[in-house]
Each structure stands twice: as structure tokens, then as C-alpha cells.
Amino acid sequence: MEKYELLYQEAIKLELMSVSEAKEFQNNLRKMLSFCDFNISNDIKILGLDVSYKNNLSKASAVVFSLKDKEIIQTSVSRCAVRFPYIPGFLAFREVKPLIAAMRDITVDFDVVMVDGQGIAHPRRAGLACHIGYILKKPTFGCAKSRLFGKELGELGPKKGSFVALVDKNETIGAVLRTQDNVSPVYVSVGNMINLTNAIEITLKCSFSRIPEPLKIADKLSKIMAEV
DNA sequence: GCGACAG
């Protein structure tokens, strides 16, 4: 059986859930997550995941980026019928299955997963990156282009690398991070098996423009797929 | 009731 077949079967269950079932699933998921240290070396490989849409079809892409060589070493894609609507807070039930399907042809090893969306910066601490990280059992974090939940603690500096905490009550749930001088920030939050400091460092190491390279390439690839 | 709201 193929490497991701069992995970795909699990992913199918998500898009068949009702919103109330989805909410309950997330409240259970949050208890299953762990946020440990991740050792960042100079030659880690990062899996970038993104989804595009066209005519009620989702086009997902998975790309493996080598931090040492600064290049993509493998890509894989999927095309699926959309089965779950976009509802803020429930993106995982729309995108996890296409994303797992997109990994079908990934055969090289990767160390960490970067997802286009939130991790625990979510009302129930269970964003898309948490679902992916829990299913894959790999260090995973989210890097989103806009905010879903939480408030910024303080003023963000203009230089690359500056960040402020994204908080809810007294809890830090993510970071608003500047990936280049004078560009709008991205929203980084952990998904599973990694801590926020690691996630910020990895994001900065692979950012050569506003959007970190693994997501930039994954976005480009999924959009090309969407046109076909 | 009102405003906010990943992709």
C-alpha cells in the first residue's frame, strides 16, 4: 500500500463532518498536541503545503525545499472536488484531504512542515497546521498572510526579523513576523511537535521575499494547476 | 445585537 494511503483515509473523514462535529473534533485535537524543541541544522528540508481553487475543484501542492541548497528538490500535486465550504475556523475540514492527497508522490524525507494557514492561533487552538501536524506526526507550523484570531502585543518594528506576540488573554498563541524590511508581516503559529521560536527561525531562514520560499513555490504550483 | 472572520 502507498505511503500516505492510511492518512488519506483518515483525512476523508474530516470533510464528511458537520460543523458541530468539526468543532468537537478540534476541542479533542487541541489536547493531543505537543510543542517541543526542534533542532534546526543548516541542511533541513522543509515541506511547504498550499491549496488553490477553480471551478469547485481544489488544487493542492506539496513541495520539499532544501535550506542548504535553497531550492525545491521534489514536488507533488492533487486535484479534488471541494466537499466542505470555507468557514472561518474550519479551514482544515476543507483543505486537509487535498493536502494529504497532494503528498502522494513525495518520496524524499523532510524534517518540518510549513502550512499556509494558522496553527494554534485559532479560537480552539486547532488551526489547519495542527490538523496536518497531528496526522503526519511531524514538526509542523502555520504561516498565514493574514490574521484569524488573537491580538498583537505592541508595535511591530519595520526591519526583517522583528516580531510581536499574538496573544489571547494571557496566552501567547503566535507571532506577527516581518520577513523583509518594510513589507506587511506574516502570522506564524505552531501546529504540533515544535515551538514558536523554532517556527520563527525557520520562517526567517527561508524567506527571500515576503512569503517564505516553500509556500511561495507551493502557491505558484497550485495556481498553475488551477489553470489547467 | 454588532463586528471579526486563515483560505
Place this chain on the structure above:
DNA sequence: ATCTTGTCGC
């Protein structure tokens, strides 16, 4: 996310 032209700014 997607629909969409030109255009302001570095």
C-alpha cells in the same frame, strides 16, 4: 481563495 486594469511606489 477568486473575480479583475491600471497604477502608485520602492
